[in-house]
Amino acid sequence: MGNKNKTISFRVNEDAFETLRNIAEERDISLSAVFRDYVDTLVAHDGQVRVIPESELESMGEGGASFPPKIEVPKSFVREHERLELEADHLREQLEEHKRYVNYLREQLEDENDDVIQLEDLDGEPDEPSFRLG
Numbered sequence: 304m305g306n307k308n309k310t311i312s313f314r315v316n317e318d319a320f321e322t323l324r325n326i327a328e329e330r331d332i333s334l335s336a337v338f339r340d341y342v343d344t345l346v347a348h349d350g351q352v353r354v355i356p357e358s359e360l361e362s363m364g365e366g367g368a369s370f371p372p373k374i375e376v377p378k379s380f381v382r383e384h385e386r387l388e389l390e391a392d393h394l395r396e397q398l399e400e401h402k403r404y405v406n407y408l409r410e411q412l413e414d415e416n417d418d419v420i421q422l423e424d425l426d427g428e429p430d431e432p433s434f435r436l437g
Contacts, residue, residue: 311342 327334
């Protein structure tokens with residue numbers, strides 16, 4: 304059996320709905336995504352999720368860890384990331400240059416198409432001397 308998505312529906316009062324819609328707009332996501340995020344968090348923490356006002360959150364942050372959590376990233380990781388971004392930009396430029404060159408060659412081929420002589424075209428002309436390979 305595969306993992307199938309299930310639909311959950313419930314009712315909220317109009318004020319709660321407007322508040323949730325505002326949250327979704329602030330985060331620039333859909334209202335459904337707000338619920339999915341909450342459900343995913345709830346499942347990940349085995350139902351141990353508590354919603355608290357921001358004012359309480361600020362007072363909690365003074366004694367312990369701050370929110371949102373901050374993680375220090377080693378400078379080597381940042382440098383490697385920047386190097387990879389530069390390399391990706393360089394590869395994109397090379398790809399664009401290659402595409403321009405291929406287009407140039409195609410145009411040249413189309414222009415030179417008239418200069419190509421097909422061997423079949425030469426067979427039916429009696430004025431031309433015939434040659435034999437051998």
